[in-house]
Amino acid sequence: MGKGRRPCCDKAGVKKGPWSQAEDIKLISFIQKHGHSNWRALPKLSGLARCGKSCRLRWVNYLRPDLKRGNFTPHEEEAIIKLHQELGNKWSKIASKFPGRTDNEIKNVWNTHLKKRLKAKESKQSSMESCNTLSTTTSIDEPLDESMKDTLEHSSSSSTTYTSIEDLGPIIDDLGDPVSTIVENIYEKDETSAIIDNNNNNNNNENNSLDELIEIPFEPNLDIWDLLDGDNSNSTHLSDVNFNEVDTLDELAPEIDNLTNNQANNNNDGNWWWLVYLENELGLNHNESTSPQSTIGSNHGSDQLFKGVES
DNA sequence: AAATGCGACAACCGCTTCACT
DNA sequence: CAGTGAAGCGGTTGTCGCATT
Structure with a gap:
């Protein structure tokens, strides 16, 4: 009573910063054996000099076996944009629609790519407005700009042509199994595979041919x-x-x-x-x-x- | 070749929510 | 119902690597 919130961990002796491989293995091994029912106790029990929160974050965002990884597909990006329109910055809610993706990952891709893209799109549109060449709506029902259409058409092996973001509705609405749908649509080359680009730091999907990407079996429920x-x-x-x-x-x-x-x-x-x-x-x-x-x-x-x- | 700028993303921090007593 | 502890969430920062000058 009246003591206030206890810090989540004893700051003294708690390591911060990037995780080492040995730490990752310790964490994986511990969770394998004991699960993660108590994050707070986990560091002590596992011998990790980390805060429980930090362990949880590392597991959830990086070590979990069901993570999809790799670049976001244009389909996924469009779905994120639409969901963000509906849900705002509810990253975990958005992430829940993308099995294998984390809220952190989606937040990052929004902040680094999608937000800018939308901004550029808006400014482009407003400049066009000033030239009286376009009607005034900024609704999400508006047609995709040419570059977006181009991206979608080139990245997807399906024959569907997307002319407005509303066309993506079925992808987004089919929340029963959204990612498998997306994966099958995009990578019908091998319907059991997800394509993972492990070392791609520049996140430039269009520049990566499929052959340059690496395939592993896609199994969301993999144990x-x-x-x-x-x-x-x-x-x-x-x-x-x-x-x-x-x-x-x-x-x-x-x-x-x-x-x-x-x-x-x-x-x-x-x-x-x-x-x-x-x-x-x-x-x-x-x-x-x-x-x-x-x-x-x-x-x-x-x-x-x-x-x-x-x- | 070195310095600088920038983008991407992992990780941290603090607040909120939830579950339990 | 209130108090408490733990997990979850979202905003923000730090670090690293690549590109440019």
Whole structure:
């Protein structure tokens, strides 16, 4: 009573800033074993020198196995724009319509791309208005500008031509399964695949041919923990490693080697894809020759990788 | 080649909401 | 019903890498 809100964590000794690979693995391993029913207690129990909030954020925004990742498709962007018109800055509500996307991700793409695009569009329109060449509406029912139409038409393999944002209604309204619909529409090249561009920092969709992007099996309900544990009882699992005793990846290297080699012998298993993907995302792919998708994610060789981790 | 600017995105902070007692 | 703690949410900042000068 009267004590006010307790800080979410003890600030002293709590690490801030970017997460290291070892921290990621600790977090993944802990959640695999114990779940995340109590974020506040998680750091202490897992041996992480992080605030519970920070752990939650890292998990939700980056480590969760069902994240879609990759650039937003023009379809998704249009859907975001429309939903933003309806919901405002309710990022979590918007994100809930895009399984595999996070509120943070959508917020970022709005602030960095879509807001500017709309602004440019509006100023373009107002200048046209001043020339009396266009009617005055700024409603979302207005036709898409030419560049937007162009983007949509070129990015989608469907034969649909979008002439107004309202045409996207079915995509947005079909909230029962919006993303699979979008993925199927856009990447009918392989209906079971989502296309993930792991290392794309310039987010320029139009400049990326499909061949330059990397495909992994698209499985929104994928249970990563089943994958990591697998069936092969003789192999080493990430969950077998006692991460509480690990501070640097140098110490982890033998375990990861073992794991990687064992998994390589079982790469007929579809689970392998996700494991490889995760390892690469974490920068753990230091045995590239064993991976059927060894180009995913990591640009680093093993020596470089493990040297760079120590802090 | 170095300096600077800019865009993208991960992460933090503080407030709100929710669930429990 | 009020108080409390924890999770969730949204705004903002910090950092990194690339492009430009």
